[in-house]
Amino acid sequence: MVDPDRRTLLAAAAAVAPAALLPAAVQAEPRIVMNDASRLSPTPVFRHWVVPPDPEAQTIAALRDALQAATKQRRPIVVGAARHSMGGQSLARNGLGITFAIDRCEVDRAAGTARVHAGTRWHQVISALDAQGLSPAVMQSNSDFSVGATFSVNAHGWPAPYGPFGSTVRALRLMLADGSVVTASRTEHPELFAMAMGGYGLVGILLELEIAVVENRMMRPRFERMPAGDLARRFTGALRDDPQVKMIYGRLNVTRAELFTEALLVTWRPDAAPPGGLPAATRRGALTGVSREIYRAQIGSETGKKARWFAETVAVPKAATGAFTRNSLMNEPVSNLEGRDRRRTDILHEYFVHPDRFGDFLAACRELIPKARAEFLNVTLRWVAADDLPVLSYSTTDRIAAVMSFSQEITPEGEADMMMLTEALIDRVGAIGGAFYLPYRLHARPDQVRAIYPRAERFAERKRHFDPHGVFRHALWDAYLAD
Numbered sequence: 219m220v221d222p223d224r225r226t227l228l229a230a231a232a233a234v235a236p237a238a239l240l241p242a243a244v245q246a247e248p249r250i251v252m253n254d255a256s257r258l259s260p261t262p263v264f265r266h267w268v269v270p271p272d273p274e275a276q277t278i279a280a281l282r283d284a285l286q287a288a289t290k291q292r293r294p295i296v297v298g299a300a301r302h303s304m305g306g307q308s309l310a311r312n313g314l315g316i317t318f319a320i321d322r323c324e325v326d327r328a329a330g331t332a333r334v335h336a337g338t339r340w341h342q343v344i345s346a347l348d349a350q351g352l353s354p355a356v357m358q359s360n361s362d363f364s365v366g367a368t369f370s371v372n373a374h375g376w377p378a379p380y381g382p383f384g385s386t387v388r389a390l391r392l393m394l395a396d397g398s399v400v401t402a403s404r405t406e407h408p409e410l411f412a413m414a415m416g417g418y419g420l421v422g423i424l425l426e427l428e429i430a431v432v433e434n435r436m437m438r439p440r441f442e443r444m445p446a447g448d449l450a451r452r453f454t455g456a457l458r459d460d461p462q463v464k465m466i467y468g469r470l471n472v473t474r475a476e477l478f479t480e481a482l483l484v485t486w487r488p489d490a491a492p493p494g495g496l497p498a499a500t501r502r503g504a505l506t507g508v509s510r511e512i513y514r515a516q517i518g519s520e521t522g523k524k525a526r527w528f529a530e531t532v533a534v535p536k537a538a539t540g541a542f543t544r545n546s547l548m549n550e551p552v553s554n555l556e557g558r559d560r561r562r563t564d565i566l567h568e569y570f571v572h573p574d575r576f577g578d579f580l581a582a583c584r585e586l587i588p589k590a591r592a593e594f595l596n597v598t599l600r601w602v603a604a605d606d607l608p609v610l611s612y613s614t615t616d617r618i619a620a621v622m623s624f625s626q627e628i629t630p631e632g633e634a635d636m637m638m639l640t641e642a643l644i645d646r647v648g649a650i651g652g653a654f655y656l657p658y659r660l661h662a663r664p665d666q667v668r669a670i671y672p673r674a675e676r677f678a679e680r681k682r683h684f685d686p687h688g689v690f691r692h693a694l695w696d697a698y699l700a701d
């Protein structure tokens with residue numbers, strides 16, 4: 219793997235190259251290796267172009283030039299943002315990597331929407347909305363990611379009772395492979411809209427999205443501890459019986475010996491604003507609760523895992539007497555719990571199961587996870603309402619989402635172990651009608667992808683129609699969709 223310092227230097231050098239030179243610069247480039255958050259996807263690229271906030275017409279002209287040059291040179295183009303997908307979904311081998319350094323968010327209060335540049339990160343969106351007493355309707359649990367990437371993976375969050383992020387997007391502007399710019403929505407170019415939602419940038423370059431926003435409120439938590447087997451019923455019951463539950467998540471204990479025997483359900487309801495009005499959004503980790511030290515002490519230690527569960531289920535609820543704004547809760551940086559041991563990496567898995575099959579999911583995890591070499595650090599459970607619109611939909615029915623975080627050794631053994639665990643979990647989740655999420659390691663077998671995403675072939679066929687020279691391609695395309 220390339221030395222990270224050298225990689226940073228090379229990436230920084232590429233980032234300052236003037237955009238105007240881009241299409242002509244075909245020779246004598248230094249070799250640049252980009253990577254994603256897993257640090258397991260080093261990918262040599264032709265260039266990394268960080269697009270500055272120039273006037274829009276200039277940006278569009280430069281993107282068109284880049285597309286033309288890439289088509290002529292048969293090089294792939296991939297737009298990425300924070301590059302927290304973990305299997306090369308944001309990396310173009312020997313191609314052009316694009317990152318927008320553009321922060322734009324214009325609110326239409328009457329419509330309950332904001333027009334946001336696709337490259338805008340969620341903490342930038344929150345900062346713009348916070349000033350107007352508004353908040354994103356749905357986003358992921360962390361605010362480092364971009365809005366375009368969130369649509370491209372069709373992420374989900376913990377505000378309730380929503381479907382994935384795409385279900386809250388009204389319209390978008392997309393540059394296709396031929397350089398044309400189209401507006402797509404549920405009524406205008408609906409096929410492109412449904413393909414780009416969860417389409418991993420394979421249909422075109424997202425420029426702008428019109429997203430739903432809601433009122434920012436103070437929110438107060440309520441913590442309930444219960445046997446894990448009761449969680450699905452209590453989770454769905456809380457949403458069905460109490461319309462005041464506006465945010466919700468669950469957690470399960472993760473010791474190898476007693477995996478998934480206990481659960482914590484955390485429901486959040488609106489609370490009165492303090493006399494001086496809502497406090498400004500912070501990035502101080504209102505949601506995380508436990509410290510990085512407690513979280514990281516779980517690695518290789520059953521005692522550490524028990525201590526974290528005690529902190530989560532006893533100490534934090536006791537200490538959490540206050541309320542937080544919705545924006546502060548959603549404004550969590552990834553760095554809050556990030557590991558610092560360069561010999562290990564955090565790998566996420568995500569599974570979506572119907573609440574009625576949640577017990578079978580727990581049983582499969584109890585059987586498979588404790589045998590793995592990887593250290594299981596956390597699972598967060600969410601509600602995702604059905605949305606069958608995206609061609610690559612993972613929530614064709616209402617689902618409970620299980621977001622799992624493992625700490626993996628960066629060794630061939632660590633990688634093989636993770637591969638085998640992932641395959642086995644996907645087999646079991648597929649057998650109960652569930653789905654798995656595509657932004658993580660590409661460890662699923664191609665037949666598993668085809669079974670769980672039955673419209674994948676159709677997606678690939680129509681992608682080829684819109685992108686006949688295959689200019690938008692990356693590792694996920696090559697692994698599962700290209701043939």
Ligand SMILES: Cc1cc2nc3c(=O)[nH]c(=O)nc-3n(C[C@H](O)[C@H](O)[C@H](O)COP(=O)(O)OP(=O)(O)OC[C@H]3O[C@@H](n4cnc5c(N)ncnc54)[C@H](O)[C@@H]3O)c2cc1C
Pocket residue numbers: 255296297298299300301302303304307308336337357358359360362363364366367368370371372373374375418419420422423424425552566621657
């Ligand atoms: C700590 C952590 C927490 C997470 N929490 C959640 C969660 O709560 N819910 C959830 O659903 N997911 C979650 N995820 C997954 C996360 O949503 C995805 O990994 C997402 O892609 C991250 O955004 P990014 O900016 O890093 O995207 P990148 O990895 O940079 O890009 C992701 C995809 O989007 C495409 N893309 C990006 N920008 C554009 C554009 N302008 N035009 C076209 N295509 C584009 C890329 O080509 C790529 O295929 C989490 C991941 C991590 C690491």
